[in-house]
Amino acid sequence: MMKRIAVVLSFCLLTMSAFAIDSEKAFDDPALQARYDKLVAEVRCVTCQNQNIKDSNAFIASDLRREIRRMIGEGKSNEEIKDFLVTRYGDFVLYRPRFEGKTLVLWIAPFLLVLFGGIAMVRVVRHRMTMPLDGESNGNGGAQ
Amino acid sequence: MNRFLLPLVAVVIMIPIMILGLQSDPSKLPSQYIGKPAPEFSLPTLMDPSKTFSTADLKGQISLVNIWATWCGGCRTEHGFLMELARTNTIPIYAIDWRDKRPEALNFMNQLGNPYVASGFDEDGRVGIDWGAYGAPETFLIDADGIVVYRFTGPLNRALWEQEFVPRIAELQE
Numbered sequence: 224m225m226k227r228i229a230v231v232l233s234f235c236l237l238t239m240s241a242f243a244i245d246s247e248k249a250f251d252d253p254a255l256q257a258r259y260d261k262l263v264a265e266v267r268c269v270t271c272q273n274q275n276i277k278d279s280n281a282f283i284a285s286d287l288r289r290e291i292r293r294m295i296g297e298g299k300s301n302e303e304i305k306d307f308l309v310t311r312y313g314d315f316v317l318y319r320p321r322f323e324g325k326t327l328v329l330w331i332a333p334f335l336l337v338l339f340g341g342i343a344m345v346r347v348v349r350h351r352m353t354m355p356l357d358g359e360s361n362g363n364g365g366a367q
Numbered sequence: 368m369n370r371f372l373l374p375l376v377a378v379v380i381m382i383p384i385m386i387l388g389l390q391s392d393p394s395k396l397p398s399q400y401i402g403k404p405a406p407e408f409s410l411p412t413l414m415d416p417s418k419t420f421s422t423a424d425l426k427g428q429i430s431l432v433n434i435w436a437t438w439c440g441g442c443r444t445e446h447g448f449l450m451e452l453a454r455t456n457t458i459p460i461y462a463i464d465w466r467d468k469r470p471e472a473l474n475f476m477n478q479l480g481n482p483y484v485a486s487g488f489d490e491d492g493r494v495g496i497d498w499g500a501y502g503a504p505e506t507f508l509i510d511a512d513g514i515v516v517y518r519f520t521g522p523l524n525r526a527l528w529e530q531e532f533v534p535r536i537a538e539l540q541e
Contacts, residue, residue: 269396269501282466283501286492311499313399 249292262291262301265318266308275318398507398518399499405432405513406497410487413464413472420461420487425513429539431460431532432507433483434495437471439503445522446479452528453482458536461485465503466492508532510539 250256268279276284294304308316320326409421435442462483464472508517517535
């Protein structure tokens with residue numbers, strides 16, 4: 224009985240691939256297919272903003288997949304394809320914004336925040352180290 | 368006093384930024400073409416496939432370009448207002464019929480009326496993508512040099528027209 228349930232359940236798992244939106248191969252050449260897979264996973268669907276166009280069945284996502292397939296087929300580079308998308312939809316359309324211009328702040332801000340936090344922490348700790356410990360008498364009864 | 372100054376300054380700076388963040392609608396994307404020439408295109412018109420509607424038609428006058436389709440509920444909603452606007456002859460309304468089926472689009476025009484000077488028929492949706500369209504309806508205001516001045520997303524009505532378009536058109540006419 225258990226075995227039968229296990230078999231049925233594992234068949235259920237097999238059907239998962241049927242739910243994939245963009246399941247057919249776009250290219251015979253595995254190198255081109257790999258580029259395509261990577262690109263569609265990095266492009267945001269503009270109507271369903273928390274999905275990439277690989278996982279979205281919105282028509283605009285399928286149109287953008289078609290445009291990416293066409294451009295890869297025409298021998299365009301990844302940069303040219305990203306330019307095409309950013310010209311039309313802005314930096315927002317790329318899940319990994321490029322390291323340039325307006326998007327620079329997105330890349331640098333986290334490191335700056337960690338740096339400021341670190342400096343603040345060091346200063347607070349240094350300051351506390353100079354304060355007398357509780358119970359030691361220095362006239363005002365210890366830490367403030 | 369001094370040790371509260373820095374946090375206080377930080378809070379005073381952050382509060383307006385956060386209020387702005389709460390007020391902006393993240394589902395509305397800014398158009399990439401504001402202040403730039405309208406994207407180059409050439410499409411057969413919906414009414415007569417032997418004629419074309421292209422970027423060149425947008426030069427020499429202030430105009431609207433409305434991206435619509437029969438599958439778009441909001442387009443049906445705003446259609447009555449577009450008819451009303453067309454009757455006043457204030458501004459020529461051009462259109463891109465985005466990713467549509469010709470018989471259905473013609474049927475829509477026959478039933479509800481045609482407010483458009485010309486409607487380009489963008490069957491595979493390429494031109495819509497070139498315009499950075501992400502939903503319909505979208506309405507672009509184009510100046511006499513063919514530069515995109517403004518994009519409105521969503522169904523238009525009289526009140527939104529008065530609020531979003533009338534002042535911008537007045538500014539262009541000065």
